[in-house]
Amino acid sequence: MKDENKVSTAGIKRLPKYYRYLSVLRQMGIGRVSSIDLGRQLEITPSKVRQDFFNFGCYGLQGYGYEVGSLMHEIGKILGMDRVNTMVIIGAGKLGRALANHSSFEKRGYKVIGMFDMNPNLIGKAVRGIEIRSIDMLQEFHAQHAVDIAVITVPRVYAREMAERVVSYGVKGIWNFASVEFEVPEDVAVEHIHFSESLMALSYKLKEKRTGWLASWQPHDGRSQSDRSAIGKGVR
Amino acid sequence: MKDENKVSTAGIKRLPKYYRYLSVLRQMGIGRVSSIDLGRQLEITPSKVRQDFFNFGCYGLQGYGYEVGSLMHEIGKILGMDRVNTMVIIGAGKLGRALANHSSFEKRGYKVIGMFDMNPNLIGKAVRGIEIRSIDMLQEFHAQHAVDIAVITVPRVYAREMAERVVSYGVKGIWNFASVEFEVPEDVAVEHIHFSESLMALSYKLKEKRTGWLASWQPHDGRSQSDRSAIGKGVR
DNA sequence: TAGATTGTTAATCGATTAACAATC
DNA sequence: TAGATTGTTAATCGATTAACAATC
Structure with missing residues (x-):
């Protein structure tokens, strides 16, 4: 809000990466790490690493590096x-069940406490001991169990409706796996996983590698506006 | 490579978003769109939209806007x-099968032509008419069918090994769903889907909303280095 | 024509990198 | 102490925004 003392959004996106690698280090029994090591592993310049930690107020020790355990704790x-x-999974299809089975979430403190679906054939069944309930029970369930995050894994057409419902029940976090955007109130946090955007980005890279950067390169000088031939230049 | 005429990597990440929304417009039978409309829908400034299209050589018409169909075609x-x-899915667990069933990929020209697993109980079964084969058949399969993209949905511990195998067989694109990074040769393109990083980013946002930006705000002035109290400032 | 909206350059802003004094 | 590596500022680089002439 103020113009000073802000932390870069770019830096925030790197925090989970630091966290992941620190947890690997800790598992290996390594107690300290330098910005150089961290940077090398994550392909981030040491300077950026130090700048990030500085911005987030995570301090190390000159001439020594950073303490793995406490840095991890602070970033966490x-x-x-x-x-x-706490999470509930809305949509008990293959994707929803795959996520419910993903044990590493729980290790990091993300606990699936409920699953919900519209399909009467699924309701009453259980995944990993978690009963699949009717979506109509969600409001009541949230009132009892205080859901932090609703994971939306229903087909695209239902996703927006489901998002609206969980928001109306007071859930403040949405993890969306359906390929739709939706508007939410100010106080609700949303994070999207867009499979097809990721896949398109991959095929872009693939095409770049295939053709070589310069094969389709075209200069962009003072030619007339009606020259519409310049498509697909190199990547910075 | 040259310093001029480069296209921003930031812009590339927006192309799939443009594409997605253009496909929605086309389905609605809308034939033209302005940078203002596009920007409003995708929460991108009109200026950035025009700048992107300019950089990628996608031209519109002054006073009119952009032709939905041809713009979509060009971005595609x-x-x-x-x-x-062509894609093969390595790992026929829930996630792999969920992706195999995701029909919208095929609509966009991404075709799953094979599935592979290590588990002998799964081998020989089929998903959506696609037979699950032993991973040992992958090399031969690639030689016959020219696989563009290998989708890695095996458990974390096997992911790196699988990536190395598909690379050694000559596959040039990897779409990785396991929470591991790996090194690949120059000419191989990789795109990662990191569930837990996305989830951590969500819980960060959630925490920010919960506490309010300024609640944990600390100034960052000329205090001594040993004052280690500044943690979690506002977001830019 | 008048209105609209692009194409394109220049200005601004933010993020990355470099550099080095501080200090463990 | 000497060596290492941080903390922190300043310089550079890239991406976003603003502005407006061009022109449909």
């Missing part, structure tokens, strides 16, 4: 992992 | 969607 705190985040 | 071409990209 910044990322909101110093508490259990 | 830039993204490498003017051809069928």
Whole structure:
């Protein structure tokens, strides 16, 4: 809000990466790490690493580096992992069940406490001990169990409706796997996983590698506006 | 490579979004769109929209806007969607099967032509008419069918090994769903879907909303280095 | 024509990198 | 102490925004 003392959004996106690698280091029993090591592993310049930690107030020790355990703890705190985040999965199809089975979420404090679906054939069944309930029970369930995050894994056509419903029940976090955007109130956080955008980005890279950067390169000088031939230049 | 005439990487990440919304417009039978409309829908400034299209050589018409169909076609071409990209799914677990069933990929020219697994109980079964084969058949399969993209949906511990195998067989595109990074040769394109990074980013946002930006705000002035209290400032 | 909206350059803003004094 | 590596500022680089002439 103020213009000073802000932390870069770009830096925030790197925090989970730091966290992941720190957890690997800790598992390996390594107690300290330098910005150079961290940078090398994550393909981030040491300067950026130090700048990030400085901005987030995570301090190390000159001539020594950073303490793996406490750095991890601090980053975890910044990322909101110093508490259990409860999740419900809306949509008990293959994707929803795959996520429910993904044990590593729980290790990081993200706990699936419920699954919901519209399909009467699925209701009453269980995944990993978690009963699949009717979506009509969600409001009541949230009132009882305080859901932090609703994971939306229903087909695209239902996604927006489901998002609206969970928001209306007071859930403040949405993790959306359906290829739709939706508007939410100010106080609701949304994170999208867009499979097809990722896939298109991959095929772009693939095409670039295939053709070589310069094969389709065209200069962009003072030619007339009606020359519409310049398509697909190199990548910075 | 040259310093001039480069296209921003930031712009590339927006192309799939433009593409997605253009396909919605086309389905609605809308034939033209302005940078203002596009920007409003995707929360991108009109200026950025025009700048992107200019950089990619996608031209519109002054006083009119952009032709939905041809713009979509051009962006599709830039993204490498003017051809069928063949995919195989490595790992026929829930996630792999969920992706195999995701029909919208096929609509965009990404065709799943094979599934592979290590589990002998799965081998021989079929998903959506696609037979699950032993991973040992992958090399031969690639030689016969020219696989563009290998989708890695095996458990984390096997992911790196699988990536190495598909690369050694000559596959040039990897879409990785396991929470591991890996090194690949120059000419191989990789795109990662990191569930847990996305989830951590969500819990960060959630925490920010919960506490309010300024609640944990700390100034960052000329205090001594040993004052280690500044954690979690506002977001730019 | 008048109105609209692009194409394109220049100005601004933010993020990355470089550099080095501080200090463990 | 000497060596290492941070903390922190300043310089550079890239991406976004603003502005408006061009022109449909």
